[in-house]
Amino acid sequence: MKVYKLTVFEQTGESLFEDSFEAPSDEEAKKIGKGILEEKGYEDHTHRCASPLGKLILFHP
Numbered sequence: 929m930k931v932y933k934l935t936v937f938e939q940t941g942e943s944l945f946e947d948s949f950e951a952p953s954d955e956e957a958k959k960i961g962k963g964i965l966e967e968k969g970y971e972d973h974t975h976r977c978a979s980p981l982g983k984l985i986l987f988h989p
Contacts, residue, residue: 930980932957934964937974945970954985961986 929950936945945968951957961977965986977986 930957932961932977932979932985934961934977934986935975936965936968936970939974944973954979954983958985 929952931948931950934945934947934949935943938944947964949957949960949964951960957977957979962971965971965975971988973988975986975988976984979985
């Protein structure tokens with residue numbers, strides 16, 4: 929399992945939410961990340977989810 933990092937930002941650049949989670953693949957991490965964003969109500973905020981290697985799995989400006 930790999931550890932992915934999900935971060936949500938305000939328009940001002942202020943960090944609103946940060947979490948790490950494990951997933952077996954980038955595709956699964958994308959699904960999990962989207963689920964967390966929807967659950968927390970952050971799907972329309974600026975956010976990113978990065979893999980352990982720094983690859984952006986999810987990004988919304």
